[in-house]
Amino acid sequence: MTSTTKALILQPDDxxxxxxxxxxxxxxxxxxxxxxxxxxxxxxPLVNPDYDGVIWISKNAVKFAADAGFRFLPQTxxxxxxxxxxxxxxxxxxxxxxxxxxxxDSESLLxxxxxxxxxxxxxxxxxxxxxxxxxxxxxxxxxxxVSSIDVYRRVKRPLNDETQVTQWxxxxxxxxxxxxxxxxxxLSSLPxxxxxxxxxxxxxxxxxxxRDLIPFVAADxxxxxxxxxxxxxxxxxxxxx
Numbered sequence: 001m002t003s004t005t006k007a008l009i010l011q012p013d014d015x016x017x018x019x020x021x022x023x024x025x026x027x028x029x030x031x032x033x034x035x036x037x038x039x040x041x042x043x044x045p046l047v048n049p050d051y052d053g054v055i056w057i058s059k060n061a062v063k064f065a066a067d068a069g070f071r072f073l074p075q076t077x078x079x080x081x082x083x084x085x086x087x088x089x090x091x092x093x094x095x096x097x098x099x100x101x102x103x104x105d106s107e108s109l110l111x112x113x114x115x116x117x118x119x120x121x122x123x124x125x126x127x128x129x130x131x132x133x134x135x136x137x138x139x140x141x142x143x144x145x146v147s148s149i150d151v152y153r154r155v156k157r158p159l160n161d162e163t164q165v166t167q168w169x170x171x172x173x174x175x176x177x178x179x180x181x182x183x184x185x186x187l188s189s190l191p192x193x194x195x196x197x198x199x200x201x202x203x204x205x206x207x208x209x210x211r212d213l214i215p216f217v218a219a220d221x222x223x224x225x226x227x228x229x230x231x232x233x234x235x236x237x238x239x240x241x
Contacts (some may be wrong), residue, residue, distance in 0.1 A: 002107075003026070003027040003028045003029070003172050003241050004011060004173070005028050005173060005237075005240060005241060006028075006029045006030065006031075006067065006171045006173055006174065006177055007023075007027065007028060007029070007030040007031070007172065007174040007175070007237055007240075008030070008031055008032075008033065008172040008175050008176065008181070008212055009030055009031070009032045009033075009176040009177070009233075009237075010033055010034065010035065010041075010099070010127075010176065010177045010178065010182040010186055011032065011034060011173060011176070011177075011178040011182065012036065012038070012176070012178070013034050014064075014160045017086050018230045019032065019230060019234060020099070020233070022234045022238070023234065023237065023238070025239055028237060028238065028241070030237070031168075031172070033164075034157060034182070035156060035157050035159070035181075035182055035184060035185035035186050035189065036044065036154045036155070036156065036157060036179075036181055037154070037155050037156075037157045038128075038152050038154060038155075038186060039152060039153050039154075039155055039192060040064045040067065040068075040115065040151065040152050040155075041064070041129065041150050041151055041153055043068050043150075043151055044068075045068050045069030045070055045071070045126075045164070046065075046070045046071070046072075047070075047071045048071055048072065049072070049075050049124065050073075050122065051076065051122045051123060051124045051197075052077065052112065052118070052121035052122050052123060052144075052187045053076075053077045053079060053115075053118075053123045053124070054072065054076055054077070054078050054079070054123070054124045054125075054126065054136060055078075055079045055080070055081075055123065055124070055125045056078065056079070056080040056081070056085050056089045056097065056125070056126055057081055057108070057126065057127035057128065057131055057135075058081070058085055058127070059083070059084060059085050059088050059124065060128060060151075060152050061085070061126045061127050061128065061151055061152070062085060062086070062089045062092055062126075063092075063150050064151040064152045065126050065149075066092050066093070066097070067213050068091055068151060070092050070093075070126075071084075071093070072095060074094070074095060076083045076095055077098075078090070078093070078096065078097035078098070079096050079097060079098050079112070079113065079114070079115075079135070080098070080099045080109075080111060081099060081100075081105060081106060081109055081214075082100075082104035082227060082228065082229055083099050083101055083104065083106055083222070083229060084229050084230070085097075085099070086098060086099040087094065088223075095191070098112065098114075100112065102226065103226045103227065104132045104204075104206075104226070104227040105207050105227075106135050106184075106231060108133075109135065110135065110238070112178075115142075117138065117232065118139055118144035119141075119142065119143030119144070120143060120144075120145075120146045121143075121145070121148070121222070122144070122145045122146075122198070123139050123144045123145070123146045123148075124146075124147050124148070124150040125146065125147070126148070126149050126151060127148060127150060127151070128151070128152045128154060128209075129150040129152065129153035129154070130153075130154075133231050136148055137196065139168075140154075144157075148237065151195075154158065154181050156185045156188075157185070158210070158220065159189045159190055163195065165190060166168055166188065166193065168197075169194060169197045172197075172219075172235070173196075173200070173201055173202065174201060174202045174204065175178060175201045175203050175204075175205075175239060176203075176204040176205075176233060177203070177205050178205075178233065179206075179210070179228070180210055180213060182235050183205075183213055183214070184213075188211070195216065198216060198217065199216055199217050199218075201210060201217070201221070202221045202223070203217060203221060203222040203223065204222075204225065204233065204236045204237060205222060205223070205225070205226035206222055206224070206225050206226065206227055206232070206233070207224060207226070207229060208224055210224075211224050223236050223240065232238060
């Protein structure tokens with residue numbers, strides 16, 4: 001059966017191959033684009049620092065910290081927002097990393113027992129520049145001493161081919177967005193007349209927070225997956241059909 005869905009998937013370049021593999025076996029037509037380039041930030045390497053817990057915000061945090069020469073003691077407790085980042089951290093540093101089971105966001109991470117009783121503990125958050133402050137502020141409010149290190153920054157990738165937007169407006173009826181940055185850069189690259197097209201499309205996003213950044217479409221046209229993992233996004237796209 002032929003699907004009438006033509007999806008525009010806005011996601012980082014490093015997720016493309018798995019998406020291509022999964023959706024190529026379905027009848028869904030799709031195109032992919034990233035409005036973000038990732039640049040490393042020069043930092044001094046941390047070697048065996050003394051922290052009660054280390055939190056990884058993203059796969060890029062793990063990658064660029066490893067590239068900068070970060071090393072951790074085997075007994076270090078590691079946590080991540082989602083399972084893909086947790087697996088990468090564990091494989092990169094040889095230390096188990098834990099994450100929420102179902103919803104993969106900062107709010108869910110803060111419900112883990114290890115995050116609740118942190119009074120007088122030292123925690124480190126490794127992240128990208130201008131990331132959310134929720135983890136930092138909440139752990140500090142719970143009595144922890146919290147440090148953070150930015151190891152990369154996101155910069156807007158220019159949309160050099162303006163005809164691409166016209167093609168999307170003429171064909172795409174499902175928009176999949178994996179982060180607030182992708183959404184913001186995407187919207188800022190569109191002409192004013194794209195508003196009607198955006199409101200006619202269905203949307204798939206990983207969180208309620210991201211859904212709330214799309215107030216110009218009907219709520220029942222937005223699917224929230226609860227996670228930005230590739231498997232969850234693929235599942236939602238295929239279910240949409």
